[in-house]
Amino acid sequence: VLASTPQGMVALSPPLQPTLLAVFTSPALEPMVEAALDILWLVGSVVFADGLEGAAQAREAQKEMVTSLFPQLAKLLMKTDDLSLQKAGANCMSVLASTPQGMVALSPPLQPTLLAVFTSPALEPMVEAALDILWLVGSVVFADGLEGAAQAREAQKEMVTSLFPQLAKLLMKTDDLSLQKAGANCMSVLLRYTSCIQPAQLECAVNIASKLMVDDLLDTAAIDASPLITQLVTLWSSHLAPLLPSLLQTVLHRLSIAKLPSLIQALLIIIARLVNHSSDLKPVLDFLASQRTPNGQDGLTYVLTYWTKYHEKFQGDLNVKVSLLALGKLFQTPDPRFENIQVPGELITDPNNNNKRNTTTTTTDQWTTVPFKLKVTYIFLKDYEKALTKPAPHADEEEEDEDYLGEGSDESQGDTIDLDQLLEDDDIHGLMDDDEFADPTDSIDPLHPVPLTSIIEGWMR
Numbered sequence: 001v002l003a004s005t006p007q008g009m010v011a012l013s014p015p016l017q018p019t020l021l022a023v024f025t026s027p028a029l030e031p032m033v034e035a036a037l038d039i040l041w042l043v044g045s046v047v048f049a050d051g052l053e054g055a056a057q058a059r060e061a062q063k064e065m066v067t068s069l070f071p072q073l074a075k076l077l078m079k080t081d082d083l084s085l086q087k088a089g090a091n092c093m094s095v096l097a098s099t100p101q102g103m104v105a106l107s108p109p110l111q112p113t114l115l116a117v118f119t120s121p122a123l124e125p126m127v128e129a130a131l132d133i134l135w136l137v138g139s140v141v142f143a144d145g146l147e148g149a150a151q152a153r154e155a156q157k158e159m160v161t162s163l164f165p166q167l168a169k170l171l172m173k174t175d176d177l178s179l180q181k182a183g184a185n186c187m188s189v190l191l192r193y194t195s196c197i198q199p200a201q202l203e204c205a206v207n208i209a210s211k212l213m214v215d216d217l218l219d220t221a222a223i224d225a226s227p228l229i230t231q232l233v234t235l236w237s238s239h240l241a242p243l244l245p246s247l248l249q250t251v252l253h254r255l256s257i258a259k260l261p262s263l264i265q266a267l268l269i270i271i272a273r274l275v276n277h278s279s280d281l282k283p284v285l286d287f288l289a290s291q292r293t294p295n296g297q298d299g300l301t302y303v304l305t306y307w308t309k310y311h312e313k314f315q316g317d318l319n320v321k322v323s324l325l326a327l328g329k330l331f332q333t334p335d336p337r338f339e340n341i342q343v344p345g346e347l348i349t350d351p352n353n354n355n356k357r358n359t360t361t362t363t364t365d366q367w368t369t370v371p372f373k374l375k376v377t378y379i380f381l382k383d384y385e386k387a388l389t390k391p392a393p394h395a396d397e398e399e400e401d402e403d404y405l406g407e408g409s410d411e412s413q414g415d416t417i418d419l420d421q422l423l424e425d426d427d428i429h430g431l432m433d434d435d436e437f438a439d440p441t442d443s444i445d446p447l448h449p450v451p452l453t454s455i456i457e458g459w460m461r
Contacts, residue, residue, distance in 0.1 A: 017065040024072040037088045074113040078123055090129035111159040118166040131182045138189025161196040168204035181224040188228040199239040206243050210250045219260035226266035237277040248287050256293050268307050269319050272326035301341050308343045308375045328459040331376045338372050345370035384456045
């Protein structure tokens, strides 16, 4: 209770460090460990709480204590067989590492601790907790606008460089599905450290994603691979050429057997992101066209059929933008194959049936067929109509609209617009603190601030 406020933490700092250190290192004081863990948990949860009066002062006061106690806490948890202590200790470690400030303080002892857990068979029970903590390394320190995030990113670079290969080895040899899923999520956030990971290590990431996409696993398990593949195609597209056939084959095959709508959307968005981030689409289109799907279609026709049919069901504004930008890029790609591809147009309804159209597709649904480019035009016009019916933006957002449309400039009056420019625009990237650490799946995605109408009107030009 005395330690449950930042002011109390500051007052208790001098005696608290040696007291907890004695509890964690002395066998005679073992009955006190659980209470000591509760107090140390407060160090992370109270003093790092945002906006509390005195929290900043308390953080400074606790840095030395956290740095000295964390290695002892790690040793204690590695040797104990008490499940309740392991859980309490893991929660304690997680909360200490759950803020940028905590990450900076924990950097020195955290690296050898996690390395030991990933490489020692005796510490296998600690792997899941270690993955949770390592996931925090990527997810917390990349959160936009958090105080100390930039400093925390710098502090974690060495740790990511040393731990990523060990994490890959661990995930490749384990058959534990829960560890594979947690590890894939963990690896997806670590891929944001683009200067710490060697391109040669990307093959492990592709293989791990493929393990979660095998036929034997349910769609609910396969969907855990989608964030990892999304990061690969978004941040590492320039290094994926040797791995592209394997990656596309994995995505295409899973798409052909997927039933879960959220997985179908995730797989199609992966392909859309690959289109958006590929400087040369020919290898992607050639490979898809060379594949055969269970229904006898070539892979390119199959993907475009699914994509144009499911686009209107995509959830999330960002996913819609990604899909539209990619469809527009394909529309403008001078590939003769697009002229001959027919895709579903409109669902054919029975005029004698008064029921409204079902929102779910069944095997009995009948569709008209239309040329691919005609369907893309229809999609853009339909989404434009939806966008125009939304509430009017505030004045500052209207100004932002004009900036992205390029009104008043000579370039905006041309017949076409380079859709890739929306991804390369300096103003968009200027919204990020550090391009190297751009997270393509959250609010700092370069497409996030771009109004949907800007993408559509740019394509129309």
